[in-house]
Amino acid sequence: MSELLQVNGLSVRFSGLTALDDVTFTLEEGAVRAVIGPNGAGKSTLFNAISGYVTPTSGTVHLKGQELTKLTPHEIAEQGVRRTFQNGGLFPALTVLENVLTGLHAQIEGSFLDILLGRSKALKSEAENIHRARELLKLMSMDHMADTRAGDLSGGQQRIVEIVRTVASDPPVLLLDEPAVGLSPVARAQMMEIIHRLAGEKGVGILLIEHAVELVMAAADRILVMAAGARIAEGTPDEIREDRAVLEAYLGHS
Amino acid sequence: MSTTMPTSRQRSLRTWAFWAVPVLLLLTPLATNAYTQFIVNGMLISILVTLGFTLVIGNLGQLAFANTAFFGIGAYASAILSAKLGLPWIMTIPLAGALGALGGFLASSAALRGIRSYYLAIITLAFGELMRWAYLHTKPLTGGTDGLPLPRETMFGISLSDDTLKFYIFLAVTAVLVKATLNLLRSRFGRAVMAVRENEVATASLAIPTARVILTTFIWSGFLVGCAGALFARHVGHVFPESFGMLHLIASFAMVLVGGLGSVLGAVLGAVVLTALPEYLRAFPGMEELFFGLIVAAVLVAMPMGLASLLRRLSPIFVERYYREES
Ligand SMILES: Nc1ncnc2c1ncn2[C@@H]1O[C@H](COP(=O)(O)OP(=O)(O)OP(=O)(O)O)[C@@H](O)[C@H]1O
């Protein structure tokens, strides 16, 4: 399996607080790597540093050998590292279809002038991408909701639409920040199924932050355990289950 | 709650109706007197002013109040270029638009420096007052308090003081600019504008360059309102600094809200209704302002989403979508 993402010695300090402390790992094509750790461990900070929302104090991030560390969030997204947000990142006033179309923004052709003048180049690409967005919604059995305001969806539906939007452009790397939080057990299982399919069928490399340990054990190929910003363990689910440091720092509490 | 969507027949009806409105309006000069024609011409100008305003505060969600500044810049640009440089007035329209766009660029640079919400509101209000001060204190160029008259001019052998001729020109400019704005909104650009309003952080995660979206929206808004300024200069024939003060800003703001924030249909409705209203209130001398205020307040209490929301409830034809259905 080829390496997609290489995170090397990544650290983030916020005025005195070390939120991320020298974290190193790689993510391969088609792999699901879970990131677990207690509240405040630095999991979301790791995502923010990879996706350009916070500037790392030191360390580097590479995608297929190309450095991402100095790029802005929208440039990193354009390179193919896409993410969701812990608190949900949908646009409530836009419809489900419009939300998915925002995920295809960079895929839609035509300059500002083409759009302004309604030139066929822009219209054709727009129509193709509308078609694509509808197909994606159909795959998730969400096509009947295409014209519903995203804000009117249930929490579980919102999480699914956010994932559809995030993967619409076929990104090689996906960062999911607690995609199953607040979902019913059935919806959680559905979510894990979706994650499995993305990795297995499309070869997407997935980083997954998740609190529910049983889910993580079932879904992930490898697990990165963090506490106080640092990596305290790394390995397959079986290895992590046996790890004493993990038991003390994390599993012991739950 | 899922919204009903227009069927394909309703959609073609909507396309048809969009062009039927200006075409039917072509006939209005036959049915009106000179006074009514003057009011209708003013409505066309207000449509562009309101549209430019609603784009920034409604669609983009930025509390920027430089709209009247763009309007004044456009009006003075048109008057100065006509009166001092002898340019045919019709050619000053795109130039006034370009200078309005420059005003938009300046206003956006404040937003892009991280000046937002109330701070952006106050700095853009100051920009408007600064422009008014500039009109007053550059007398050789703007005529100061005396204002600046536009020179007499003819087009197609007809004097440009003729309201019917002006009507056809204003209608063409307004229809083209409204259509172009709809093209923008019903595209990836329009969706990006509203994505920035809804969640700027998440927008960037979708490979959307948010700074460029903000910049472009302000520039397009400035362009629309700048063009409207050029129409206004010819409409009144003589530009004065007082036309571009707080009163104009508040009136435009009321049009945006009464029509429905962030809605193109709302911009049109708000502009038309609030331009016509004072004419009907002439029947109550001395009470005009009071009734005007009460009616605006009543509409906003009854319909916080504006008149456009009323039409949306009547028929799905009026639901605004931000993508182009396959035709
Ligand atoms: N922008 C910021 N400025 C200052 N401190 C921050 C910032 N972002 C995060 N922190 C701090 O960094 C630490 C790690 O936070 P982070 O959000 O990464 O934790 P987490 O592992 O995602 O926790 P949770 O499971 O609660 O989501 C916390 O102490 C947090 O308060």
Ligand SMILES: [Mg+2]
């Ligand atoms: Mg977190």
